[in-house]
Amino acid sequence: MTKYSKQSRFLVAVDCIVFGFDGETLKLLLIKRSFNPEKDKWSLMGGFVQASESLDQAANRILKQLTGLEGVYLEQMYSFGETNRDPIERTISVSYFALVDIHKYEKQISTDFHAEWVPLKRIPKLIFDHQDMVELAKKSIRYKAALHPILFELLPSRFTLPQLQTLYESVFNTSIDKRNFSKRVLATGLLIKLNDKDKAGSKRGAYYYQLNMQKYYANFQAFINIIPNPDSLQN
Amino acid sequence: MTKYSKQSRFLVAVDCIVFGFDGETLKLLLIKRSFNPEKDKWSLMGGFVQASESLDQAANRILKQLTGLEGVYLEQMYSFGETNRDPIERTISVSYFALVDIHKYEKQISTDFHAEWVPLKRIPKLIFDHQDMVELAKKSIRYKAALHPILFELLPSRFTLPQLQTLYESVFNTSIDKRNFSKRVLATGLLIKLNDKDKAGSKRGAYYYQLNMQKYYANFQAFINIIPNPDSLQN
DNA sequence: TAACAATAGTGTATAAATCACACTAATATT
DNA sequence: AATATTAGTGTGATTTATACACTATTGTTA
Numbered sequence: 001m002t003k004y005s006k007q008s009r010f011l012v013a014v015d016c017i018v019f020g021f022d023g024e025t026l027k028l029l030l031i032k033r034s035f036n037p038e039k040d041k042w043s044l045m046g047g048f049v050q051a052s053e054s055l056d057q058a059a060n061r062i063l064k065q066l067t068g069l070e071g072v073y074l075e076q077m078y079s080f081g082e083t084n085r086d087p088i089e090r091t092i093s094v095s096y097f098a099l100v101d102i103h104k105y106e107k108q109i110s111t112d113f114h115a116e117w118v119p120l121k122r123i124p125k126l127i128f129d130h131q132d133m134v135e136l137a138k139k140s141i142r143y144k145a146a147l148h149p150i151l152f153e154l155l156p157s158r159f160t161l162p163q164l165q166t167l168y169e170s171v172f173n174t175s176i177d178k179r180n181f182s183k184r185v186l187a188t189g190l191l192i193k194l195n196d197k198d199k200a201g202s203k204r205g206a207y208y209y210q211l212n213m214q215k216y217y218a219n220f221q222a223f224i225n226i227i228p229n230p231d232s233l234q235n
Numbered sequence: 236m237t238k239y240s241k242q243s244r245f246l247v248a249v250d251c252i253v254f255g256f257d258g259e260t261l262k263l264l265l266i267k268r269s270f271n272p273e274k275d276k277w278s279l280m281g282g283f284v285q286a287s288e289s290l291d292q293a294a295n296r297i298l299k300q301l302t303g304l305e306g307v308y309l310e311q312m313y314s315f316g317e318t319n320r321d322p323i324e325r326t327i328s329v330s331y332f333a334l335v336d337i338h339k340y341e342k343q344i345s346t347d348f349h350a351e352w353v354p355l356k357r358i359p360k361l362i363f364d365h366q367d368m369v370e371l372a373k374k375s376i377r378y379k380a381a382l383h384p385i386l387f388e389l390l391p392s393r394f395t396l397p398q399l400q401t402l403y404e405s406v407f408n409t410s411i412d413k414r415n416f417s418k419r420v421l422a423t424g425l426l427i428k429l430n431d432k433d434k435a436g437s438k439r440g441a442y443y444y445q446l447n448m449q450k451y452y453a454n455f456q457a458f459i460n461i462i463p464n465p466d467s468l469q470n
Numbered sequence: 471t472a473a474c475a476a477t478a479g480t481g482t483a484t485a486a487a488t489c490a491c492a493c494t495a496a497t498a499t500t
Numbered sequence: 501a502a503t504a505t506t507a508g509t510g511t512g513a514t515t516t517a518t519a520c521a522c523t524a525t526t527g528t529t530a
Contacts, residue, residue, distance in 0.1 A: 003324045008286040009244035012316075012327055051243040051325065055316030079314045079329050081247075081290030089238045090286065092247055092327070094314050146458075162478070179480070180518070202477040204525040223381075228517070397507075414509070415489070437506040439496040463488070 015046035017137035020102030073153040099153035160206035250281040252372035255337030334388035395441035
């Protein structure tokens with residue numbers, strides 16, 4: 001059968017907004033572009049989709065190539081298709097956001113690749129419409145995290161309640177009463193309390209918890225109420 | 236400056252999942268394809284993105300061309316990019332869902348175009364991965380409608396509470412106590428009660444309501460609780 | 471080695487939201 | 501005039517959310 005001969009064909013890119021959390025601050029992984037146009041400007045991780053791969057495969061490949069990251073939480077977000085968003089040639093970009101445990105990758109990223117963790121509050125000017133992508137990604141994770149337990153993807157496999165609370169407070173840019181916070185998270189049944197403590201953050205030490213992976217996967221689609229009235233917290 | 240010479244370029248399509256509600260049943264607008272491949276098979280509204288238009292513009296154009304629909308609620312949903320999803324040539328499809336007032340368009344659609352409203356429960360086999368798109372669209376509107384007042388887009392500008400309730404009951408495939416339902420919807424402050432009644436649906440007649448457009452637009456992003464525990468209603 | 475400083479951990483009473491539930495009202499039809 | 505059909509309304513019980521403050525632990529320091 002013949003091809004669709006009269007139609008235009010376009011470059012299709014994938015761009016990844018990669019979030020990390022170092023225990024205090026939410027960060028994005030950015031790279032200095034190594035090729036034209038906009039060489040040496042800050043950019044999201046991106047690359048063109050190849051003929052042989054699906055969009056998801058492209059996103060995973062690009063993330064792996066540019067940062068070494070593999071097997072991380074990656075979710076398609078939105079497709080950007082303004083005709084002039086790339087000045088060289090029309091490119092449609094399918095954006096993904098990723099949530100990674102920053103500690104696993106911190107060293108290898110900055111040495112092997114020209115990628116850097118930048119605090120979300122101090123994102124430099126980015127190329128093309130990457131700024132818009134970042135804004136949308138911030139909204140998207142806040143929205144999703146208000147309903148689903150995705151933020152655990154940003155933490156190491158063992159974490160403390162104070163760490164978890166700090167993470168929620170950063171994402172939602174608010175402060176939460178710790179008694180109510182712990183009641184709510186424990187009520188989800190997602191956490192398993194361990195016997196040892198993290199002594200790094202305080203003299204007394206805080207108990208480690210880990211995810212109950214069974215329940216985590218089973219309840220991922222269910223709505224969960226860690227942040228009440230999240231819409232009143234927009235900013 | 237030169238183009239990105241070594242990269243592959245792809246066809247990019249837009250496919251629209253168009254929902255309508257006739258007062259009793261949720262329906263999708265489908266068309267019989269008028270061209271190959273898969274001529275005469277059932278399909279979603281789709282078409283290729285042109286060089287001169289953005290994705291949103293393409294979606295609006297295609298909807299207009301194939302159905303005459305214009306100015307309807309249209310929201311980008313997800314991009315489908317499996318390499319072999321179109322057997323003729325690789326095509327990346329950006330899907331949109333639309334919510335329309337079925338009465339406004341019912342006649343003009345079936346006469347001017349080869350489009351047809353089909354009950355959601357009786358969707359025929361569709362071409363390519365359009366079945367997947369429909370499944371995702373059903374999930375998407377249910378998810379969104381659990382949190383935001385989008386379902387009003389499916390109703391005429393004047394509607395009764397019984398109509399609204401039937402709509403929610405169809406979307407969530409459940410039944411709701413009408414006392415609690417009316418309390419909840421009226422508590423949103425989104426509805427204005429009118430002085431006349433719809434006498435078509437019953438002898439007594441039910442009061443018409445209309446949307447308070449101010450509040451509707453202002454509160455669109457806010458979370459709203461018309462359906463409690465929507466996750467317990469999945470199916 | 472006792473006092474101090476710093477963070478972790480816990481409970482209760484009040485307010486608000488949600489839920490379950492049944493009767494009367496209006497009117498077209500017979 | 502009786503009947504059938506759908507619209508409209510209120511309350512009490514339960515659950516959930518909120519506000520709020522003190523004790524526990526332990527490394528550091530005087």
